[in-house]
Amino acid sequence: MWSKKDLLGIRNLSKEEIQIILELAKEKKAQMQKPLRRKHECVLYNMITLFYENSTRTKMSFTLAGKYLGMQVSDLGVQTSSVNKGESLIDTGFTLDQMGVDVIAIRHSMTGAPHLLAKNMKASVINAGDGTNEHPTQALLDMFTILEKKNQIENLKVAIVGDIAHSRVARSNIFGLTKMGAKVVLGGPPTLVPSSMKSLGAEIAKDIPTAIQEADVIMGLRIQKERQKGGLFPDLREYAHCFGIHKELLALAKPDVLIMHPGPVNRGVELTTEIIDGEHSVIYDQVENGVAIRMAILHLLTEGRKNYENFDQTRIYYRSFYQERRDMRYFNQEWQNSSCTTTNIF
Amino acid sequence: MVPGLIDVHVHLREPGFEYKETIETGSQSAAKGGFTTICCMPNTKPVIDNEIMVEYIKLKAEREACVHVLPIGSITKNQAGEELANIGKMAEVGICGISEDGKSVENAGLMKKAMLYAKMFELPILDHCEDLNLVGGGSMNAGDTAALLGLKGIPVEAEEVMIARDILLAESTGVHLHLCHVSTKGSLDFIRLAKQRGISVSAEVCPHHFALTEEAVDGYDANTKMSPPLRSKEDVEAMKQGLKEGIIDIIATDHAPHHVDEKNCEYEKAANGIVGLETAVPLGITELVEPGILTPMQWVEKMSTNPAKLLNIKKGTLQEDRIADITIIDPKQEYEIDVYSFASKSKNSPFHGRKVRGKVLYTIVDGKIVVDQGELV
Ligand SMILES: [Zn+2]
Numbered sequence: 001m002w003s004k005k006d007l008l009g010i011r012n013l014s015k016e017e018i019q020i021i022l023e024l025a026k027e028k029k030a031q032m033q034k035p036l037r038r039k040h041e042c043v044l045y046n047m048i049t050l051f052y053e054n055s056t057r058t059k060m061s062f063t064l065a066g067k068y069l070g071m072q073v074s075d076l077g078v079q080t081s082s083v084n085k086g087e088s089l090i091d092t093g094f095t096l097d098q099m100g101v102d103v104i105a106i107r108h109s110m111t112g113a114p115h116l117l118a119k120n121m122k123a124s125v126i127n128a129g130d131g132t133n134e135h136p137t138q139a140l141l142d143m144f145t146i147l148e149k150k151n152q153i154e155n156l157k158v159a160i161v162g163d164i165a166h167s168r169v170a171r172s173n174i175f176g177l178t179k180m181g182a183k184v185v186l187g188g189p190p191t192l193v194p195s196s197m198k199s200l201g202a203e204i205a206k207d208i209p210t211a212i213q214e215a216d217v218i219m220g221l222r223i224q225k226e227r228q229k230g231g232l233f234p235d236l237r238e239y240a241h242c243f244g245i246h247k248e249l250l251a252l253a254k255p256d257v258l259i260m261h262p263g264p265v266n267r268g269v270e271l272t273t274e275i276i277d278g279e280h281s282v283i284y285d286q287v288e289n290g291v292a293i294r295m296a297i298l299h300l301l302t303e304g305r306k307n308y309e310n311f312d313q314t315r316i317y318y319r320s321f322y323q324e325r326r327d328m329r330y331f332n333q334e335w336q337n338s339s340c341t342t343t344n345i346f
Numbered sequence: 347m348v349p350g351l352i353d354v355h356v357h358l359r360e361p362g363f364e365y366k367e368t369i370e371t372g373s374q375s376a377a378k379g380g381f382t383t384i385c386c387m388p389n390t391k392p393v394i395d396n397e398i399m400v401e402y403i404k405l406k407a408e409r410e411a412c413v414h415v416l417p418i419g420s421i422t423k424n425q426a427g428e429e430l431a432n433i434g435k436m437a438e439v440g441i442c443g444i445s446e447d448g449k450s451v452e453n454a455g456l457m458k459k460a461m462l463y464a465k466m467f468e469l470p471i472l473d474h475c476e477d478l479n480l481v482g483g484g485s486m487n488a489g490d491t492a493a494l495l496g497l498k499g500i501p502v503e504a505e506e507v508m509i510a511r512d513i514l515l516a517e518s519t520g521v522h523l524h525l526c527h528v529s530t531k532g533s534l535d536f537i538r539l540a541k542q543r544g545i546s547v548s549a550e551v552c553p554h555h556f557a558l559t560e561e562a563v564d565g566y567d568a569n570t571k572m573s574p575p576l577r578s579k580e581d582v583e584a585m586k587q588g589l590k591e592g593i594i595d596i597i598a599t600d601h602a603p604h605h606v607d608e609k610n611c612e613y614e615k616a617a618n619g620i621v622g623l624e625t626a627v628p629l630g631i632t633e634l635v636e637p638g639i640l641t642p643m644q645w646v647e648k649m650s651t652n653p654a655k656l657l658n659i660k661k662g663t664l665q666e667d668r669i670a671d672i673t674i675i676d677p678k679q680e681y682e683i684d685v686y687s688f689a690s691k692s693k694n695s696p697f698h699g700r701k702v703r704g705k706v707l708y709t710i711v712d713g714k715i716v717v718d719q720g721e722l723v
Contacts, residue, residue: 011494111496111614115565116610131496133497194493200494
C-alpha cells in the first residue's frame with residue numbers, strides 16, 4: 001500500500017516510489033482517453049485546487065485527472081476569496097480541513113508553502129509548484145514521457161537548458177532523473193545556472209553545444225522576460241541567439257533525441273518553431289501524460305488516506321481544535337516519514 | 347558565581363511592537379537568562395533617534411525592568427539612512443552607543459560622517475553589516491543546502507563587503523567599531539587583519555551562529571530564519587576558532603522576539619530573528635566550555651567583562667567597590683530547553699527540545715535577588 005500522506009517533492013521520494021507512480025500512470029493513460037474504460041476509483045474523495053499563481057494548464061490537468069477518477073473537484077479562486085482579504089495560508093488550510101477536503105493541489109510563489117500546509121492539515125497536499133523549489137508532477141510526467149519513448153531512463157544523457165536558477169521544473173527533474181540513473185547536464189547563462197546545482201548531482205556544461213552534445217533528451221525551460229530587469233541577461237534577442245536551441249545545434253545531439261518543454265513555450269526564444277513542431281518534439285505527449293501522472297498520484301494518495309482513519313478514530317476525544325491540531329502535526333510527521341518499498345501492489 | 351552577564355544586543359520591541367515583547371517581559375527574560383545588564387536596539391516604532399525617546403526608554407525601564415537597561419541610539423533619523431540622528435543630544439541623556447541594527451547605513455559617505463561625529467562623544471558604533479543588493483531577496487545562506495531546499499541564497503559577501511568597508515572607515519575616522527553578529531569565516535579574516543593593523547574594532551557572535559548550521563533550515567521551520575542567516579559548517583567552526591583565538595570579543599544574543607503568526611507561515615515571508623536571552627548560557631556552556639573551546643574564565647570574559655569594556659561601564663568583574671550584579675550558574679545541570687517556560691513574550695527559538703547543560707540559578711541585580719532557584723521573584 002502507498003503510505004505517504006503528501007506529494008511535496010521528488011527529493012523525498014525513493015526510486016521505488018517513483019517507479020510505482022510511473023507504472024500506475026501507464027494504466028491510467030490507457031483509461032483517460034476512453035470514457036468507457038475510465039474506472040471511477042476515487043469517487044469517494046474530493047479535491048480542491050488552490051492556485052496562488054496562475055497556471056491554467058496545470059490546474060486544468062489536475063482538475064481533469066480528478067474528474068476522470070470520479071472525484072469531486074472544486075477550485076478555490078484565490079483572486080476572489082478571503083485570501084485576497086489577507087487570510088493567512090494556515091488559516092485557509094484549517095478552514096478547508098474543517099469542511100472535509102481530502103486532497104489539495106497547491107501552487108504558491110513561495111518555497112515551502114505546501115510543506116507548511118502539509119504539516120498543519122489533515123488533507124493530503126500535492127505540490128503543484130512552490131517558489132523556486134519543486135514541481136514534482138511535472139518531473140514525473142517528464143520521466144514518464146522519456147520512459148515511454150526510450151524504454152529506459154538509466155544511462156541517458158538529459159540536457160536541461162535555460163533558467164535553471166528559477167526553475168522548479170529543472171530542480172525536480174534533477175532530483176528525479178539522477179535517482180533513476182540518468183546523467184543530467186545543465187546549460188545556460190552563468191547568471192541563471194548556479195554552481196551549487198552540482199551538489200544535487202547534475203553537471204554544468206561550459207556552453208550550450210557541450211550541454212547537448214550526444215544528448216538523448218533536451219529539455220528547454222521557459223525564460224521569463226522579467227529576469228531581464230534583474231540584470232540576469234541582456235534581452236530576449238541575445239538570449240535566443242546565445243542560448244536558444246535551433247536546427248544546427250540539434251545535429252550535435254543523438255539522432256533520436258527527444259525535445260521537451262514544460263510549456264508555455266516562447267516560440268523563437270528557447271526553441272525555434274521548426275523544432276517545436278518537428279519530428280523530435282514530444283511537447284504534446286507531455287501534456288497528455290501530465291493527466292495520466294496526476295491520475296496515478298491521486299489514486300495513490302487517496303489510497304494512502306486509509307492511514308488517516310487510524311487518526312480519525314481518536315477524534316471524538318478531543319476537547320479543543322488546537323489540541324487536536326497539535327497531535328495531528330505529530331501524526332502527520334510519522335505518516336510522511338513512512339515510505340513505500342514494495343513495487344507489486346496492484 | 348560570575349559577574350552579572352551583559353548582553354549588548356537585545357531587541358525589546360517597545361515602543362511599537364508590544365505584542366512581541368515589552369521592556370518588562372524582555373528584562374524578565376534577561377534576568378532568567380542570567381543577564382543583569384542589557385542594551386536595547388533602536389529599531390522600535392518610533393525609532394530611538396532623539397533624546398525624548400531615550401528618556402522614555404530610561405523612564406520605562408526604571409519603572410518596569412528588573413535588570414539594567416541601556417538604550418542604544420540610531421545612527422540616522424528614523425533609520426532612513428539620510429540624515430544623522432540627534433547623536434549629541436542622545437549622548438547627553440545617556441546612550442551607550444549608536445546602531446542602525448536591522449540594516450546597514452547604505453551610503454558610505456554618511457557612515458563615515460556618523461563615525462566622525464560619534465567619536466567626539468566617545469560612542470562606539472554597533473554595526474549591522476549587510477549589503478541588501480547582494481542579499482537580493484534571499485532567505486537563507488547561499489550554498490549547497492539552499493540548492494537542496496530551493497530557497498534563494500544570501501551569499502557570504504553580503505556581510506563581508508560591509509565589514510570590510512566599515513573597517514576601512516573606522517581606520518580613517520578612529521571611532522570604535524563594534525561588529526555585530528559576525529557569521530562568516532571571511533568576516534573573521536577581515537577582523538583579524540584589522541586588529542593586526544591596530545584599528546579599534548571589536549566583534550560579537552550570537553550563540554545560534556556557533557550552535558547551529560544552515561542544515562537546520564531543512565523542513566522550512568521559520569524559527570531557523572535570521573539575519574545574518576545560519577551559515578555552513580566551516581563558518582560555524584570558524585566562529586569557535588575565532589572565539590578561542592580572541593578575534594571575537596563578545597557573545598551577544600541578538601534577542602529578536604517575534605509573534606508566532608510571524609513565524610508559523612511561509613519561510614520567505616517569515617520575520618528574521620530568534621529569542622536568545624534564555625538560551626545563551628546553556629548554549630555557551632554546552633557548545634564552548636564543555637568541549638574545551640573556551641575556559642570558564644574566557645567564557646565569562648565574553649559574556650560580561652568584554653561587553654562592559656565596550657560600553658565603558660564599571661561592571662563585568664566581581665570587586666568590592668562595584669555594584670552587586672551577580673549571576674550564579676549550575677554548569678552541570680542537564681535539561682531540555684522548553685520555549686514555553688521562557689519569560690519572554692515570544693517563543694521563537696529553534697532550540698526547543700535541545701538537550702543542554704548549564705542552568706542559571708540566581709540573578710542578583712543591584713544586590714537584589716531577581717531570579718531565585720531559576721524562577722523569577
Ligand atoms: Zn542586526
